Amino acid sequence: MTEIFDRIPLLSGAPRSVEELPGGLTNHNYKVTVPGGAYVVRVSASEGSLLAIDRDVEHSCSLAAARIGVGAPVHGYLPELGVLIVGFLPGRTFTEADLREPANLRRLAEVCGRLHAGPRFARDFDMFEVQRGYLEIVRARGYRLPAKYLDFMPDVERIRKCLDIRDVGRVPCHNDLLPGNIIDDGGRLWLIDYEYAGNNDPCFELGNIWSESNLSLDLLEELVTAYYGRRLRHKIARARLLGLMSKYGWTLWASIQDGANQSIDFDFWSWGMEKYERAVAEFTGSGLAALMDEAVRAD
Incomplete structure (x- = not known):
């Protein structure tokens, strides 16, 4: 170097x-x-x-x-x-344990709000489009595809149409807030690493935070409520659906990294399969239809 x-x-x-x-x-x-x-x-x-x-x-x-x-x-x-x-x-890099503290979720909601209120970024980021692009690459290059991955594409389309009903526009989002991208200097939080930054639905930011740290549903509600300043059931449902899309889409990110990246010593496939298994549990659970109904209802 x-x-x-x-x-x-x-x-x-x-x-x-x-x-x-x-x-x-x-x-x-x-x-x-x-x-x-x-x-x-x-x-x-x-x-x-x-x-x-x-x-x-x-x-x-x-x-x-x-x-x-x-x-x-x-x-x-x-x-x-x-x-x-x-x-x-x-400062100190956050861990998943930090994000299980409601006080830290409120701090994170505040810094996300400041980012989202800032000037628009140079591009948009839409996980539905990103996931489709990843899928094309995986198929074209013959990378590994998780078992039954394509079976859930009809559900993905239903989720996309559901979210379009109450489209909220796009704000500048980080889109990759795993704990390692959050720094606590003792007084405030900083967000680092803007590789996937782009204008997006703010509920993707919140749902992705929930997904990346495998937080409980109670903590997702805490995060969304802190962000919006009050409990909004349709926003919580929207963030949960976009968190599901986060898991489903980043699974293919891991497949591409597993097939293409030889310079980093990391088990990308296992990392992606953990996300995929959690996504499958939500796709096949009994509550998906009710969740989509909740996302389009007024509170």
């Missing part, structure tokens, strides 16, 4: 220490400390176009999030190398 660091003016020509950071599933991340400060250098480790990642869009979304004080400051971008340089945020 030395040659990459040497091409970054902030980091070249001065003593530096380098620490590889854990957790990246599409990047190699390094904390680089020089006399002028500490920075995170993110080096792409995947074929972004396969995963619906546009590095130019990621850069512009990172800039927008930094301007409103939600994301880390952006200090450089080398698109020819797939490198993004942001400020290092001192």
Whole structure:
């Protein structure tokens, strides 16, 4: 990595220490400390176009999030190398246990609200479209498809039509708020890693948080209620349906990573199958039709 660091003016020509950071599933991340400060250098480790990642869009979304004080400051971008340089945020990375604390869910709802009220991002993000794109790639390249995956496509179409009935428009969303993308500096929360950022239904953001940390339904209700300021049954149902789509869509993300990404030592298939099994339980449970009815009703 030395040659990459040497091409970054902030980091070249001065003593530096380098620490590889854990957790990246599409990047190699390094904390680089020089006399002028500490920075995170993110080096792409995947074929972004396969995963619906546009590095130019990621850069512009990172800039927008930094301007409103939600994301880390952006200090450089080398698109020819797939490198993004942001400020290092001192603090503690969230865990799933943190998101099981109602007080933290209220803090997260607040920072999501600030992001969602900010300037529009450079693209839209729709998991229904992303999932279809992933499916085309999986089939074209012969990657593994979970058993009976296609059996649930009619349900997906019914969910899409149901959500269209009360379409709420799009706001700038992060779209990938697993705990590792949330930093607590002791006073406030920061959101990092804008690879999948785009304008989206805010209930996808909330449902994806619920899905990624496998939270209880009570905690989903807590999160949605904190976000909207009052309990809205149709919003809770909407977030739950979009959380189901999150599980179903990211399953194929894992299939693509399993087939295409040889540079990161991670069991993508098992990670994806855990999501898929939870999605199947919801698709085949007795409450899906009632949930769609709830999503279109007025409170």
